[in-house]
Amino acid sequence: MLIDYLPILLLGLFAVLFAGINLALTHILGPKRPTRAKLSVYESGVQPVGDARQRFTIRFDLIAMLFIIFDIEVVFLYPWAVVFRKFSETSGLFILVEMLVFIGILFLGYIYAWKKGGLTWD
């Protein structure tokens, strides 16, 4: 029921207020003595070279894509897991085989990603 979520909304309000008040208080209470060195990029005391937003390795992108693929498959397993106990009493073999086929396909994809070097990090 929707009213179950009311306490979560209240807790969310509390959390937002807590974070907001902390951020505002420290902004108001702290001293303001900016200098040029303070406001520049921190690079362990070395003069910063160029902008930080440069190109980075494609591997991070690959990991993100693999995550989306596998995470969606994990989400598909949830409804199955919830009804598993009930179904295992009446038609256990059916629900088992159904899952094995699904996980089998998932596993093939996993092996493919591994063989293609998608999981290798060097």
Add this chain to the structure above:
Amino acid sequence: MERAYYFAFVEGDFVVLPLHVLIISSIVKILIIAHLLIIGVMAMIWSERRVSGWMQDRLGPNRVGFQGILQPIADGIKFLFKEDLIPNHVDKPLYVLAPAMLLVPAMITIAVVPFGSSLTIFGHEIPLQIADISIGILYILAITSLGVYGVVLGAWASNNKYSLLGGLRSSAQMISYELTLGLAIIGVLMLTVVEPGESALSLRKIAESQGKALWNWNFLIHFPAFLAFTTAMFAETNRLPFDLAEAEQELVAGYHTEYSSMKFALFFMAEYMNMIVGSAVTVTLFLGGWHFFGLENVGGPVWSGLISFGIIFVKTAIFLFVFIWVRWTLPRFRYDQLMNFGWKFLLPVALTSIVVTGILWVTTQSRLLVGIGNVVAAFIVVSIVAGLLVMNKTPEPATPELSGLDAIE
């Protein structure tokens, strides 16, 4: 005047909580739990520093208050009065928002975690849980993954090379281990008994299903999944040995390098809150929740509720000690080792645990056999993967000619 009524399905009976009782009780619960969480963060910071000192044979903070117990408060006040520096090169709105975006998800995850059985006050049976929603576990997975945004946006908005690298590492690590986190829970859901009309995704139901005896605690039946879940949780909270995101020797402080004052403190609070909430979730899912050999049923309707709260509190505290313990026991991984471990060991172990649990349950209907089968299967999977990795390893370059003592021999 007609009153709005709220029906909660508690232990097979319809329990009626009038709307005003629901609102008042949940406000009280929220205030207590949220403050406990904040105090818990302070206690964690203090105990972490003291325990670290103890493990490294030094003192740790012991000056402010008794045994240094007020140190976190002193730190908090100091943070509050520090200069709130916003450097010139940052993306200002995101830079300011990022700490809050990490803290808010960390705090609201606690909403669905039961912190005890139930209390009877003024004739109303009030469940000790902020919100018993039917999709509890999905809620936890959804909200905890929102935390990645705080890290990524903080890192990107800082416009600092250390921050960006830390944020990238952290986000890749968090999403990689989130898969294991999701898969490890499925085994638990499969064997949770639910009555018609109830949901196995509710954390209260999972905790209740472990109530009968010790061998109903899920970590005995799903031991590999329990280990995988715990390990993934360490990685999700960016704790050692998975703290690549803020490896001091390489990245200064990682994604919060450019932060100062309370904004910096909020990042830390969020990290500790994630640890506390993660421990509470693990206790609920795998370690029997508020059950401890029938102790939770001692006393009347009020005392049993308070005792059950005490039990879950102690269990969570013990688990949090393990966090600190592990920190000073294991060295930090290298990044490729971290990714390999997550994708090539934990993921297959978690997946196998689902298959084995399914097959053994349908064929034997015995929890004991499922428990044994899980451990054996996990052992086999880890051996196969380790064997594959050893076989595929490129041979080391031939050792250069011997020198020194070796040459003489």
